Amino acid sequence: MRRLKVFKRLVIDSLDVITHGSKKYHLWMALLTLIMLIGMYCYSIQIEQGLSVTGMTDRVSWGLYISNFTFLVGVAAAAVMLVMPTYVLKDIDFKQAVLIGEGLAVAALIMCLAFVVADMGGPSVLWHMIPGIGVFNFPNSMLTWDVIVLNGYLFLNITIPFYILFRHYQGKKSKKSVYVPGAILSVFWAVAIHLVTAFLYQGLQARPFWNNALLGPRFLASAFAAGPALIIIVLAIIRTYTAFKIEDKTLKKIAMVVTVAAQINLIMLISELFKEFYAPTHHSESAYYLFFGLEGKTALLPWIWTAISMNVLATIILTFHKLRNNFKVLFFACFLLFVAIWIEKGFGLIVPGFIPGPYGKIAEYTPTGIEIGVTIGIWAMGAFVFTILARTAIKIETGELRYKKDK
Amino acid sequence: MSSTNKKWFSLNLNSKHKQGSSSCGCGKTSGGCNSHKEPNTELSEEEFFDAAVDASIGEERHKDGFDQVFDVKMSRRSAFKKLTASLLIGAGAVNTSCSFLAGDESKEKAQIDWEEQFKGNYKLMNNDEKKATVDRLVRSYQLRTGKTISMSSTNAEDDVLFGYAFNISKCQGYMDCVNACVEENNQDRNSQMQYIRIHEMEDGKGFNFNEADDNYYHEVPAEGHFYMGTQCFHCDNPPCVDVCPVQATWREDDGLVVIDYDWCVGCRYCMAACPYDGRRFNWSKPEVPESEINKNQHYLGNRLRKKGVMEKCTFCVQRSRAGKNPACVEACPTGARIFGNLLDPNSTIRWVLENKKVFRLKEDLGTEPKFWYFMD
Ligand code: SF4
Numbered sequence: 001m002r003r004l005k006v007f008k009r010l011v012i013d014s015l016d017v018i019t020h021g022s023k024k025y026h027l028w029m030a031l032l033t034l035i036m037l038i039g040m041y042c043y044s045i046q047i048e049q050g051l052s053v054t055g056m057t058d059r060v061s062w063g064l065y066i067s068n069f070t071f072l073v074g075v076a077a078a079a080v081m082l083v084m085p086t087y088v089l090k091d092i093d094f095k096q097a098v099l100i101g102e103g104l105a106v107a108a109l110i111m112c113l114a115f116v117v118a119d120m121g122g123p124s125v126l127w128h129m130i131p132g133i134g135v136f137n138f139p140n141s142m143l144t145w146d147v148i149v150l151n152g153y154l155f156l157n158i159t160i161p162f163y164i165l166f167r168h169y170q171g172k173k174s175k176k177s178v179y180v181p182g183a184i185l186s187v188f189w190a191v192a193i194h195l196v197t198a199f200l201y202q203g204l205q206a207r208p209f210w211n212n213a214l215l216g217p218r219f220l221a222s223a224f225a226a227g228p229a230l231i232i233i234v235l236a237i238i239r240t241y242t243a244f245k246i247e248d249k250t251l252k253k254i255a256m257v258v259t260v261a262a263q264i265n266l267i268m269l270i271s272e273l274f275k276e277f278y279a280p281t282h283h284s285e286s287a288y289y290l291f292f293g294l295e296g297k298t299a300l301l302p303w304i305w306t307a308i309s310m311n312v313l314a315t316i317i318l319t320f321h322k323l324r325n326n327f328k329v330l331f332f333a334c335f336l337l338f339v340a341i342w343i344e345k346g347f348g349l350i351v352p353g354f355i356p357g358p359y360g361k362i363a364e365y366t367p368t369g370i371e372i373g374v375t376i377g378i379w380a381m382g383a384f385v386f387t388i389l390a391r392t393a394i395k396i397e398t399g400e401l402r403y404k405k406d407k
Numbered sequence: 408m409s410s411t412n413k414k415w416f417s418l419n420l421n422s423k424h425k426q427g428s429s430s431c432g433c434g435k436t437s438g439g440c441n442s443h444k445e446p447n448t449e450l451s452e453e454e455f456f457d458a459a460v461d462a463s464i465g466e467e468r469h470k471d472g473f474d475q476v477f478d479v480k481m482s483r484r485s486a487f488k489k490l491t492a493s494l495l496i497g498a499g500a501v502n503t504s505c506s507f508l509a510g511d512e513s514k515e516k517a518q519i520d521w522e523e524q525f526k527g528n529y530k531l532m533n534n535d536e537k538k539a540t541v542d543r544l545v546r547s548y549q550l551r552t553g554k555t556i557s558m559s560s561t562n563a564e565d566d567v568l569f570g571y572a573f574n575i576s577k578c579q580g581y582m583d584c585v586n587a588c589v590e591e592n593n594q595d596r597n598s599q600m601q602y603i604r605i606h607e608m609e610d611g612k613g614f615n616f617n618e619a620d621d622n623y624y625h626e627v628p629a630e631g632h633f634y635m636g637t638q639c640f641h642c643d644n645p646p647c648v649d650v651c652p653v654q655a656t657w658r659e660d661d662g663l664v665v666i667d668y669d670w671c672v673g674c675r676y677c678m679a680a681c682p683y684d685g686r687r688f689n690w691s692k693p694e695v696p697e698s699e700i701n702k703n704q705h706y707l708g709n710r711l712r713k714k715g716v717m718e719k720c721t722f723c724v725q726r727s728r729a730g731k732n733p734a735c736v737e738a739c740p741t742g743a744r745i746f747g748n749l750l751d752p753n754s755t756i757r758w759v760l761e762n763k764k765v766f767r768l769k770e771d772l773g774t775e776p777k778f779w780y781f782m783d
């Protein structure tokens with residue numbers, strides 16, 4: 001009973017926190033709301049007229065939505081890079097960053113689910129996918145695995161921080177015996193969401209571009225580069241705008257993680273390029289299309305080369321301690337890396353899988369305005385969710401928000 | 408039999424019903440196709456017996472499992488229905504309070520829509536449920552347009568496995584099959600959806616799909632070219648079926664790979680998984696002029712689709728299960744297309760498989776298409 005009361009108070013208090021703030025905060029939230037509304041309008045058009053308002057066709061049947069979904073799974077998985085050292089290795093440096101990281105994971109997962117729903121042809125019959133009520137084609141379909149691991153991960157990432165914050169809110173210490181097992185579980189889980197999502201593509205013998213054993217590991221490497229890179233940027237922003245203290249040491253440690261992951265990612269990229277271009281086969285055509293274009297169709301060329309140059313540049317910057325320890329340079333490198341991997345693991349991965357088609361037909365894909373509108377709307381929603389979560393968490397952690405018995 | 412451990416190379420056409428019978432679905436008279444393998448020395452009599460029992464009733468066992476799940480599912484589903492019953496009652500109340508405006512027909516329409524929205528997966532329905540949904544759809548069409556269609560829910564027959572053969576030497580690229588298919592199967596006219604693609608290839612370059620043209624608009628047969636048609640090959644080991652998260656697409660016992668258009672959630676995973684470009688998606692609301700609608704329909708076949716669902720060639724299930732040839736076979740003026748029951752030793756398709764040098768596309772993928780090509 002008492003818990004319930006505390007919970008009620010917490011909800012009321014956080015509502016208070018969310019709705020009050022500086023002018024800048026309000027402006028930011030208003031902006032996000034506006035973008036979300038535009039996204040919703042675009043989505044309503046899509047619902048009305050069908051997916052024909054997007055650039056997808058029978059030839060390229062997945063586009064921007066699934067690309068963003070794939071990338072965001074990676075971002076979500078990255079939170080774990082912070083969880084492990086903090087909770088398990090007693091490395092207290094990261095403690096502050098962890099709550100932020102897990103908030104980021106929650107936001108990323110919500111975006112993932114939104115992207116999947118946006119991509120569905122029949123969102124009104126989505127209940128067919130709910131186990132028990134509908135028919136869940138488990139374990140045959142990798143998509144059902146994905147549904148399970150994503151929702152499980154979402155659950156973990158909500159409950160662990162919630163437990164900690166809830167204790168802190170009441171001015172109590174959180175018990176290790178409660179959250180450490182959860183944290184350890186979520187470490188394995190994060191790897192699982194990533195591998196399973198990679199298997200979604202890797203398991204299709206119809207698409208040689210995806211059907212290679214390196215896809216899963218490369219997913220992991222790029223995720224552990226892009227995710228923490230985003231966390232560094234977010235922490236830097238939080239550090240400047242709030243009272244939340246994040247030490248330089250923490251940022252440097254995360255930067256280390258990013259560096260190693262980025263280096264591994266680059267090695268795998270080289271291995272992939274070698275395999276595709278040293279002895280090109282019929283199956284290398286998609287890679288040819290991606291990197292050099294086929295039959296004069298070159299839509300992805302500028303994107304992928306931008307991504308690769310950014311990727312290489314960022315990895316070089318990160319590799320040198322001198323450069324990495326300069327925060328301005330570090331943030332720049334993180335930004336480069338994030339964008340590069342968004343391109344590479346987003347539509348640089350999904351679209352070429354369909355080009356050329358099963359019989360060699362080359363039909364290109366360009367997203368439409370409505371598709372882009374929905375996509376940006378979902379990103380805004382993610383930012384919105386994250387802002388709310390982070391704001392409440394920070395207020396509790398800094399001690400500004402505490403349970404008061406009789407107010 | 409051998410298909411469980413060596414499914415890559417041997418299409419065991421008999422595995423469903425004809426275990427132990429003497430004829431073999433592969434078309435060879437005896438022993439030539441691996442599916443006739445006698446118990447080899449490694450298996451003792453007993454083991455072989457077990458294996459044989461397993462092979463012949465394995466499917467049924469499997470089904471029993473399904474039925475169990477199915478029962479649970481149905482009860483849960485009805486629980487779900489009950490949960491939302493309050494909503495229904497609310498809607499009903501609104502409906503009755505306005506009943507002087509809304510006639511009986513619109514009430515019935517609403518009732519049908521409701522039941523259709525929450526019905527189960529056709530694959531798991533028993534015959535009564537199948538009939539009920541078909542009746543509802545027919546009635547719904549009647550209420551909406553005043554016209555009557557006939558829709559069947561005929562199940563797969565025993566001892567039938569459909570297969571298809573395509574004579575590359577005969578095909579002249581007339582595309583009569585494509586047009587017949589569109590008319591027969593009520594495909595969307597706006598997006599000009601077509602199940603069949605005819606690839607025009609250059610003589611002397613072999614089967615070079617990369618350079619083939621599947622969208623030509625000139626007089627055929629073009630000098631120095633030959634033609635090859637593709638469509639859904641009704642794979643015996645279909646990758647599209649495995650990936651579907653809701654089992655909205657499956658392989659029927661007569662070998663047809665079908666889709667329940669009402670159960671599909673439109674994720675297009677099956678489209679990505681098909682190596683043969685066999686599937687088509689309804690990107691917008693499909694439209695067929697009322698006068699052109701083929702009213703002789705099957706639930707799994709050419710009934711009218713809605714937007715956001717997958718569809719594909721069904722070997723004209725509405726025709727083939729009624730003992731007729733698919734529309735493309737009937738329409739072909741050159742006789743390049745051959746369709747029939749692979750388990751019937753006297754069928755033309757069996758003759759072709761036994762006497763021609765047949766091949767299939769992308770056999771290395773292990774999908775076991777039931778669609779063979781051959782030349783005179
Ligand atoms: S051809 Fe494609 S759609 Fe048809 S059964 Fe095979 S994999 Fe499925």
Ligand code: SF4
Pocket residue numbers: 650651652653654655656666670671672673674675676677678716717
């Ligand atoms: S599009 Fe429909 S049939 Fe295809 S995998 Fe998704 S739900 Fe199944």
